[in-house]
Amino acid sequence: MKIFSDEQVYEGDKFTAQKQQITSIELMERAGIQIFNWLHLRMQGAQVPIHVFCGIGNNGGNGLVVARHLVNHGYNVHTYVVNFSDKRTKGFLVNYDLMKQTQKKWPTLIGPKDDFPKIGPDDIILDAVFGVGLNRPADDWVVHLFQHFKASKAFVLSVDIPSGLKTNAAPVKDTDVVWANHTLSFQSPKLVFFLEDTAKFTAQWEVLDVGIDPEYLQKTNTLTTLITKQDILPVYKPRKPFSHKGTYGHALLIGGSYGKIGAVQLASRATLVSGAGLVTAFVPKCGYLPLQSSVPELMLITDTNDTCISNIAIPIEPTVIGIGVGMGTSEETASAFTDFLNQNTKPLVIDADGLNLLAKTPALMEKLPKYSVLTPHAKELERLIGKWSNDFDKLDKAINLSEKYNIILVLKGRFTLIVYKKNLYINATGNPGLATGGTGDVLTGIITGLMAQQYEPLEAAIFGVYLHGKSADIAVQDFGYEAMTASRVISYLPKAFLDLFVKPEPPKTANKQDDKTTKK
Numbered sequence: 472m473k474i475f476s477d478e479q480v481y482e483g484d485k486f487t488a489q490k491q492q493i494t495s496i497e498l499m500e501r502a503g504i505q506i507f508n509w510l511h512l513r514m515q516g517a518q519v520p521i522h523v524f525c526g527i528g529n530n531g532g533n534g535l536v537v538a539r540h541l542v543n544h545g546y547n548v549h550t551y552v553v554n555f556s557d558k559r560t561k562g563f564l565v566n567y568d569l570m571k572q573t574q575k576k577w578p579t580l581i582g583p584k585d586d587f588p589k590i591g592p593d594d595i596i597l598d599a600v601f602g603v604g605l606n607r608p609a610d611d612w613v614v615h616l617f618q619h620f621k622a623s624k625a626f627v628l629s630v631d632i633p634s635g636l637k638t639n640a641a642p643v644k645d646t647d648v649v650w651a652n653h654t655l656s657f658q659s660p661k662l663v664f665f666l667e668d669t670a671k672f673t674a675q676w677e678v679l680d681v682g683i684d685p686e687y688l689q690k691t692n693t694l695t696t697l698i699t700k701q702d703i704l705p706v707y708k709p710r711k712p713f714s715h716k717g718t719y720g721h722a723l724l725i726g727g728s729y730g731k732i733g734a735v736q737l738a739s740r741a742t743l744v745s746g747a748g749l750v751t752a753f754v755p756k757c758g759y760l761p762l763q764s765s766v767p768e769l770m771l772i773t774d775t776n777d778t779c780i781s782n783i784a785i786p787i788e789p790t791v792i793g794i795g796v797g798m799g800t801s802e803e804t805a806s807a808f809t810d811f812l813n814q815n816t817k818p819l820v821i822d823a824d825g826l827n828l829l830a831k832t833p834a835l836m837e838k839l840p841k842y843s844v845l846t847p848h849a850k851e852l853e854r855l856i857g858k859w860s861n862d863f864d865k866l867d868k869a870i871n872l873s874e875k876y877n878i879i880l881v882l883k884g885r886f887t888l889i890v891y892k893k894n895l896y897i898n899a900t901g902n903p904g905l906a907t908g909g910t911g912d913v914l915t916g917i918i919t920g921l922m923a924q925q926y927e928p929l930e931a932a933i934f935g936v937y938l939h940g941k942s943a944d945i946a947v948q949d950f951g952y953e954a955m956t957a958s959r960v961i962s963y964l965p966k967a968f969l970d971l972f973v974k975p976e977p978p979k980t981a982n983k984q985d986d987k988t989t990k991k
């Protein structure tokens with residue numbers, strides 16, 4: 472699912488107005504009607520007080536459209552204009568007049584010196600104070616109004632974005648932003664709904680179809696994508712009837728050390744279950760027996776050293792190499808890793824101690840083949856790029872690293888972000904059941920397995936992260952969060968593959984009702 476930038480939504484609005492020969496006011500009316508329908512469908516005329524807070528820009532204009540339709544349908548509406556500026560937009564002014572005509576009085580103006588209205592805990596707040604046009608910090612009194620919303624405990628429905636939140640920067644303070652229960656986001660979700668520091672500002676979100684012309688939506692490419700099943704299916708490579716194990720590549724996993732052989736076991740099982748034709752593991756000698764007896768499908772090559780990797784000599788021609796899980800960072804291993812990178816020409820997936828060794832000797836980054844996939848969790852990422860001041864700073868640093876070395880970064884977390892140069896892919900599958908040791912090793916195995924089958928590295932990263940989270944989402948129905956283990960994530964990978972073809976994912980779009988409901 473494309474995530475459009477603010478500019479692209481504005482452009483889309485202009486394009487639609489021109490192509491469909493309608494005015495921006497009519498488009499605003501369409502969007503407002505969609506929001507009204509959303510509320511009307513759920514409230515069915517209930518007389519719960521609805522407090523509509525409108526700013527003086529187009530977000531406020533949207534709020535006024537909703538308020539008018541609510542009044543026309545007999546709802547218990549209180550409309551306020553948060554009068555923080557006199558630079559009112561046309562969309563605001565037209566709907567301000569219509570509101571006056573509808574309820575025969577002007578909405579209540581709230582200025583810096585006014586008392587805020589009483590809001591009960593069972594009331595509803597429609598937050599249309601600021602949209603994506605916020606361009607400087609809100610005045611203190613407006614911020615106090617946001618805190619008044621929160622203190623009221625009323626249900627907050629934000630129009631387009633929680634007011635005070637920007638789409639491309641972190642807020643200075645958490646109190647500067649409205650805390651929404653639900654946000655109706657125009658045309659696509661926003662990146663900030665998925666970032667650690669800002670996801671909390673809306674408990675839930677839905678996309679509102681504001682009627683931008685389909686031609687524009689289709690032809691416009693975005694830098695940011697939310698990964699959905701619809702994005703995965705075109706990438707999927709069906710298994711061919713006349714194929715054999717050689718068709719699906721030979722994956723090599725390098726890793727393990729005394730006490731951490733399990734990491735290689737998990738990764739190699741995940742590689743097998745992801746469909747690789749052949750899988751070999753390169754491990755210290757102590758790994759031979761446990762791996763040979765627990766994973767019969769796996770082939771093994773051992774290091775000369777008993778307890779850690781000291782000299783990576785591989786007498787095979789793998790399609791792809793996944794390196795680093797459970798490997799340790801001893802001096803011998805570090806030097807073996809350096810020698811390996813100096814002569815390696817194969818595509819790489821690098822995780823865990825592979826990343827830690829890269830961070831220790833950044834010059835090694837120069838040795839990475841193009842399109843290497845690196846899968847750091849937050850701590851590993853910090854070792855690679857240093858501390859960041861907020862999510863956007865982190866993303867900038869990750870983009871710089873990806874551009875400098877032409878590599879793919881998989882930033883693991885609640886919402887794993889895949890960064891390739893300026894392109895960003897957000898994964899929303901997965902759950903806190905994955906917060907347990909070894910699940911990252913499983914992910915490394917999956918991505919390596921997909922690359923063995925000739926998925927492009929970026930495709931493999933996107934598909935792999937999606938499948939990994941999906942397995943956990945299906946497994947959680949049987950195990951709950953606590954009893955989920957990395958092995959169980961592997962056991963549910965088959966169901967994650969099958970799920971691609973069973974039920975279509977319902978689009979996360981607000982219900983679209985027939986516009987007739989608003990006509991009298």
Ligand SMILES: NC(=O)C1=CN([C@@H]2O[C@H](COP(=O)(O)OP(=O)(O)OC[C@H]3O[C@@H](n4cnc5c(N)ncnc54)[C@H](O)[C@@H]3O)[C@@H](O)[C@H]2O)[C@@H](O)CC1
Binds near residue numbers: 555603604605607610
């Ligand atoms: N078809 C539609 O109905 C569309 C509606 N849109 C709505 O328009 C919104 C954006 O509207 P605007 O660009 O008018 O801006 P907003 O309504 O988000 O912002 C308020 C206005 O106040 C000014 N302002 C910004 N920060 C301020 C601050 N801290 N203190 C005082 N004034 C400040 C801005 O210059 C802006 O004109 C979207 O979020 C959405 O709600 C657009 O998305 C386009 C499509």
Ligand SMILES: Nc1ncnc2c1ncn2[C@@H]1O[C@H](COP(=O)(O)OP(=O)(O)O)[C@@H](O)[C@H]1O
Binds near residue numbers: 906908909910
């Ligand atoms: N709360 C969560 N929600 C969704 N995914 C999670 C959550 N916690 C962890 N994960 C996922 O689990 C994996 C953990 O990886 P990692 O930290 O490397 O584990 P390990 O090193 O033990 O294998 C990552 O893919 C991460 O995105």
Ligand SMILES: [K+]
Binds near residue numbers: 598599600601
């Ligand atoms: K808003």
